[in-house]
Amino acid sequence: MSAKPRLLLINALRHAGGSYALRPTEGTREQMVMDYDNVASLLAEVEWDVHPGAPATHGDWGVETLEEFMIVGANRLPLVREGCESGRYDAIVLLGGGDPGFAEAREIGRRHGIPVTSCGHAQMHVASMVGHRFGIIDISEKHNVQMARLVVEYRFTERCTGIRNLDYPLPRPTRSDRPSIASEKAKALAGETCSMLEAAFTAAEAAIQEDGAEVLMLGCSAAYWMQPFLQRRLNEAGWDIPVLEGYRCAIEQAKLLARLGLDASGLMLPKDPPARSRRRRLV
Known part of the structure; x- marks a missing residue:
């Protein structure tokens, strides 16, 4: 290197x-x-x-x-x-x-x-380094499904307190009447009141008080812009909690x-052919 x-x-x-x-x-x-x-x-x-x-x-x-x-x-x-x-x-x-x-x-x-x-993988690992349990703030019901799958796949089910849905889905033809994430981001950057950020703050407090989250992470990259804003809002409200983005x-x-000098374990992801094979693989 x-x-x-x-x-x-x-x-x-x-x-x-x-x-x-x-x-x-x-x-x-x-x-x-x-x-x-x-x-x-x-x-x-x-x-x-x-x-x-x-x-x-x-x-x-x-x-x-x-x-x-x-x-x-x-x-x-x-x-x-x-x-x-x-x-x-x-x-x-x-x-x-x-x-x-x-x-x-x-x-x-x-x-x-x-x-x-x-x-997502990196956030969950960092979250587990700085707190016992983390909550996910995500954008939509459909995106929540993928994030839930990742929590299981990455074996963080005992660390994740749940997923809080903001209901600000990504733009697509069937959602022309929904609030625009881009316009909400522009409002926040301009110092104006931002409904998406307000929803994130409400969801974050619920994740803390009701779910027991000690760390928060943002699920969708379209929402990563909120990290410094949400971190500031929570700190101003007295919450000493890290907010992560991917x-x-x-x-x-x-x-x-x-x-x-590490990539991944050769027993988790064997090469083809593996140098040596096990007789049993635990799940």
């Missing part, structure tokens, strides 16, 4: 553009990273590139259904393989909430000895694993 870890950030997908896109589909690498200002200091410590993501084939909108997560995950696996085979990177970071394609991407990384990290956690986890 070079003096500075070399990271490749891969976006979940690339929209054709239009009203459903939440970030530019082309431009500088900084423009390709949503809410770049929140992670700029972390990326200053590494060498990095960003891929805009594979073209969206499920439809030109965000990802919420299980079918969409599977399609988007499969579409970006060739990008992971290409990044690993290039020999240019020490770690790969999968951007986007819901972790589409993470398990499979991690298997590809394992073949090349390259760690692959993702937003990009920062996934980037820091990638840097850590690269510096430790």
Whole structure:
């Protein structure tokens, strides 16, 4: 590894553009990273590139259904393989909430000895480092399904207090009458009253008082912009609780694993063929 870890950030997908896109589909690498200002200091410590993501084939909108997560995950696996085979990177970071394609991407990384990290997975691990139990603040009923699946898959069922739904789904043709996440974000950045942020604060207090959460994480990357605002609101209300978002956690986890020279256990993700096979695998 070079003096500075070399990271490749891969976006979940690339929209054709239009009203459903939440970030530019082309431009500088900084423009390709949503809410770049929140992670700029972390990326200053590494060498990095960003891929805009594979073209969206499920439809030109965000990802919420299980079918969409599977399609988007499969579409970006060739990008992971290409990044690993290039020999240019020490770690790969999968951007986007819901972790589409993470398990499979991690298997590809394992073949090349390259760690692959993702937003939900990294947040849950960081949350478990700083508190006994964490709650998830998420955007919609459909997205909640994917986040619940990840809690089970990553074996955090005893650590997760539950998922609080804000009911601010991603924009798509069937939701033209719903509040826009982009407009809510613009209000918050302008210092105006933001209904989505108010809903997040209410959900956060409920997660603390009713569910027993000691750490909070944001489920969807479209909501990661809320992290500094929600952290401030909770601190002002007297709550000494960390609020996590996925990009920062996934980037820091990638840097850590690269510096430790670790990717994934060969018994969890065996190579083909494995150096040695067990007679029994526990679940």
